[in-house]
Amino acid sequence: MDSHFDTLEFDPFIQPNLIQPLETRDISSSLISDLYREEQLTQDEYIVLDFIGTIKEKKSGDVIMSFQGIKRLVSLHQAKLTKAINRLCSKDMLVKVEGGYTLTSMGDEVFHRLTHLFGRPSKSFQKELYSFVTKGSVQGPILTYDQLEQISNGLIGKWFDKYRFTTKISKENSFEFNWLSTNGSISVTLQVGPRNELTISTSASIYSVVQNESQLLINSISQMLESLIDAPIIFLSHQIFQNTHKISQEAEYAKFNFAG
Numbered sequence: 001m002d003s004h005f006d007t008l009e010f011d012p013f014i015q016p017n018l019i020q021p022l023e024t025r026d027i028s029s030s031l032i033s034d035l036y037r038e039e040q041l042t043q044d045e046y047i048v049l050d051f052i053g054t055i056k057e058k059k060s061g062d063v064i065m066s067f068q069g070i071k072r073l074v075s076l077h078q079a080k081l082t083k084a085i086n087r088l089c090s091k092d093m094l095v096k097v098e099g100g101y102t103l104t105s106m107g108d109e110v111f112h113r114l115t116h117l118f119g120r121p122s123k124s125f126q127k128e129l130y131s132f133v134t135k136g137s138v139q140g141p142i143l144t145y146d147q148l149e150q151i152s153n154g155l156i157g158k159w160f161d162k163y164r165f166t167t168k169i170s171k172e173n174s175f176e177f178n179w180l181s182t183n184g185s186i187s188v189t190l191q192v193g194p195r196n197e198l199t200i201s202t203s204a205s206i207y208s209v210v211q212n213e214s215q216l217l218i219n220s221i222s223q224m225l226e227s228l229i230d231a232p233i234i235f236l237s238h239q240i241f242q243n244t245h246k247i248s249q250e251a252e253y254a255k256f257n258f259a260g
Contacts, residue, residue, distance in 0.1 A: 053111030069166030136235035
């Protein structure tokens, strides 16, 4: 087994689908007045800007979020959300790109300025969370830039079965895609890179649910990847986490049939 996989730390709570957006009750009327005076931002615009900025900060990468992803993860009515996004775009804080919306340099600057001025309420994630994490690699030569672009273009905005695309995060030598089930109960993350490494994680609050869904998702995602780049995928290890703690499930490992 690759030693990198043994030492890689896994934290399910920094998945974009599990980061808690600001709630209106966290925002006082004086803060809203200050926001409008300082940056000409409404409460709804601030919530959207803060959410995308927080994901970017926690994941240390460039973030693209689909409209449906923002809608599912931020508790704003669609009409209010549409208005907030349009206004942020008109102020050059957000820009529409393939797959969704991303912060501009101005939006990033304003987010950090507001974080410095007002802080951000810290929230702990109280719900029990189980995560099945499968690690593997694309077989063959190191993926070329064109192959990585094929993967990215093929997956951005892609829905499969009951899972809806929410987020793409790009880093210098890797990228990450996130999906959420239609009922919001199951979160899925695919990480590609660095080099040919792959990680697929499935998280939910009910152990049996994430256990049953994990194999189906691995099959679906690996088939999509293999069709995009015409290269076999081998999965090398499988780990199960309860919140951020790895738990021993040797019996489950033995029953788990790896895709590829």
